[in-house]
Amino acid sequence: MSHTGIVDYGMGNLKSVANAVEKVGGHPVLVAGPESLAEFDHLILPGVGAFAQAIETLRATGLADALIEYAGSGRPLLGICLGMQLMCRSSEEGGVNAGLGWFDIDVVRFPAEPGLRVPQIGWNTVEVQRVHPLFEGMEDRFDVYFLHSYYARPDQAADVLGMTQHGVRYASMLGRDNLCAMQFHPEKSHHVGLTLLSNFIHNMD
Secondary structure (H helix, E strand, O other): OOOEEEEOOOOOOHHHHHHHHHHOOOOEEEEOOHHHHHHOOEEEEOOOOOHHHHHHHHHHHOHHHHHHHHHHOOOOEEEEOHHHHHOEEEEOOOOOEEOOOOEEEEEEEOOOOOOOOOOEEEEEEEEEOOOOHHHOOOOOEEEEEEEEOEEEEEOOOOOEEEEEEEOEEEEEEEEEOOEEEEOOOHHHOHHHHHHHHHHHHHHOO
């Protein structure tokens, strides 16, 4: 039986992610110890909160090194919300901090513009940029639920799976090889989010 590890580093709505994984036929297991990550066929790095605290916690607990090793194993790894930002090169939240560096992308704050709501809260559209196993059976535009104040600003289009407009046009989904990430919350995005999670679990190996 294939199990999906959900990384528990104290910053995420883990129960709702686990429930969503279970709903699409997965077998979620919360995992806090770095030595246990290697046991899983699929891994999810969720997150809600501040980047600086999150990356410090991952490094202090040994989870950062374990995640890097897992990513190098070729097995599917999905970042959600803050988890996606942690997979990037850096974030300016809480001062400039280096991330895990899997995507050559910096995370910056939405601009202070009249009428632009920050954080972005609620439903917005993702525009698919290229073919990927995550999108099997889906339209090339779909609406999902966001909650964030910082966004991924890509230098190039190579790793971008989806784009979204909120004051600026930014990367809302990333992917390369076995790594993929979503700025939005699939576990709060009804049937669309469940389809994405199902595709991650069943179509990526």
